[in-house]
Amino acid sequence: MPVLALALGGFAPAPKPIAPTKTAAESPSRTASKSAPRAVGKATPTKATWTAANIAAFDQILADRARHGLDRVEFLPAPADGAPPVDDAARTKAALDYAGALAQGRVDPASLHQVYTLPRPKVDLTTGLSRALAKGDLVVWFDGLAPQDAEYKQLSDAYLAFSAKASTATPVQAIPSGVIRVGNRDPRIATIVEQLAESGYLPSSTDPLAVAPVPTPFSPTATTPTTAAPMIYTQAVAEALKGLQTDYGIAADGVVGPETLKVLNLGAGDRARALAVGLERRRWLARTPPPTRIDVNTAAAQLRYYRDGTMIDQRKVIVGEPGRETPALSSPIYRLVANPTWTVPKSIQNGEMANVGEEYLTAHNMVVRDGWIVQQPGPSNALGMVKFDMANDQAIYLHDTSAPGLFDRSQRHLSHGCVRVEDALGFARILAEDEGVGEAWQTAQDSGETSFVPLPRRIPVRLLYHNVYVDDAGKIAFRTDPYGWNDPIAEQLGFAKASAKRAEAQAIDIGP
DSSP states (O other), X not given: OOOOOOOOXXXXXXXXXXXXXXXXXXXXXXXXXXXXXXXXXXXXXXXXXXXXXXXXXXXXXXXXXXXXXXXXXXXXXXXXXXXXXXXXXXXXXXXXXXXHHHHHOSSOGGGTBSOBOSOOOOOOHHHHHHHHHHHTOHHHHHHTTSOOSHHHHHHHHHHHHHHHHHHHSOOOOOOXXXXXXXXXXXXXXXXXXXXXXXXXXXXXXXXXXXXXXXXXXXXXXXXXXXXXXXXXXOHHHHHHHHHHHHXXXXXXXXXXXXXXXXXXXXXXXXXXXXXXXXXXXXXXXXXXXXXXXXXXXXXXXXXXXXXTTEEEEEEEEEEEOTTSOOOBOEEXXXXXXXXXXXXXXXXXXXXXXXXXXXXXXXXXXXXXXXXXXXXXXXXXXXXXXXXXXXXXXXXXXXXXXXXXXXXXXXXXXXXXXXXXXXXXXXXXHHHHHHTTOHHHHHXXXXXXXXXXXXXXXXXXXXXXXXXXXXXXTSOEEEOOOTTOOHHHHHHHTTOOOOOOOOOOOOOOOSOO
16 A cells, blocks of 8 residues: 655754844844755655665664764654554655755754754755655665765764764763963873873873973862872973864963863763764755855854855954854845945944943044934944945844954954954955956045945855864864854754853954
8 A cells, every 4th residue: 555645744843043143133034944845745655665675775774874963863763562563654754854854954943043044955855765765776865965075074974983982981070170371280180181182182192201290299279189190281281282272262372271171171972962063054054055155154253265166265253242143144245345334233322332422422433323323434443444245134244343453362252243354455355356346446445435346246155153164274173162052953963951151242342
């Protein structure tokens, strides 16, 4: 008897949506929910299509799901004792469910973010499954659903490695708080060395000259364990620590401080968890991004510019602080604005600037026009000397800054939601020349007046959030989860709820 077509089951139960940035519109875009159907078309797999060979192939496919970070999700639970065996209808539903997880993600990003406009994959899952069953090539079909790029494969391999390590490793013993500098004696150093070796920053058998036990008596603090022998924190260990700090976006000073201790207290299981979320986020994305585009990784505060598929420029950025997060959206740059004015948003005008007077406005080159505070063009303008106008209804754009010193910070989640670009004038020049409007841009910039230079072609910008990615050296780089966006995804992938690691907001300036 034919098995009725089964639409792919809904996404996992949605947690409370992540709050939008304060610059978001009242009716945010919901492009994702419209463009990410779980199954399209109709399929009528018959009993004959689930042959013994197809069943064996699908069982093996599910057994191999760990390489996608989905091993904690039960797509086809074993029947309970005394229950009837799995029938073809249940197997078809499980196949569509797993296919959807690979092709589009297990979690619907629109259920987590009130603003998510990044292009999603569109796949006819039911028709694809029906054909794969008929041809007996389930393995080939399922293998082609997940992202095929090299970065996904590298993250997948790392997930398997960290998961294996977590299953056999001794649970990490949390290192107590307290700053350690080169030359300090501290019993915690033994654990720090162990963690650095476990994470690959030190050889597993460290040179005893690098970490030397202290023969003299040591009086530990109240929060320091007394069971470990005190040791000296040497320059060699500090250099190894700088590698970890660099990978996690922490100031690479070799000092064991609060942020560094948070990372040192992460174990293999924590890293596997972050990698599983990273794999899931990449499954949300359309498989073929525009060859010419700008990708901003808001988790790492980093920008990459691709031209015809090749990365030709990268630079630091400053993005939204926690509570004013830069949203996950796709939006093109359609023009450059030389010597821009800045119209202060009402949220800032009625918030941080609620009590400013004429003296403040004059000092910051601001005037009031029709009830709006407007900052005039010039080096002190919050937008700096160039604005990259983008087409979106969230008032999000790229721009220069009057405070370039902030780019020296390792933690650059400081803005009200927009993206400040390091050496924005240099970046604008690159874009203008690439688009054939270099002379027009230079004339506009030299005029000293607010001038607009349209781009002949719109340049797509993707605002992504990847706190695990492959860096320029081909190494997997981990970052913290500054917005706390990973936890609801990890929970729906079957990981235990973790304590919040969201970064603290830092009130630096009033700029966008």
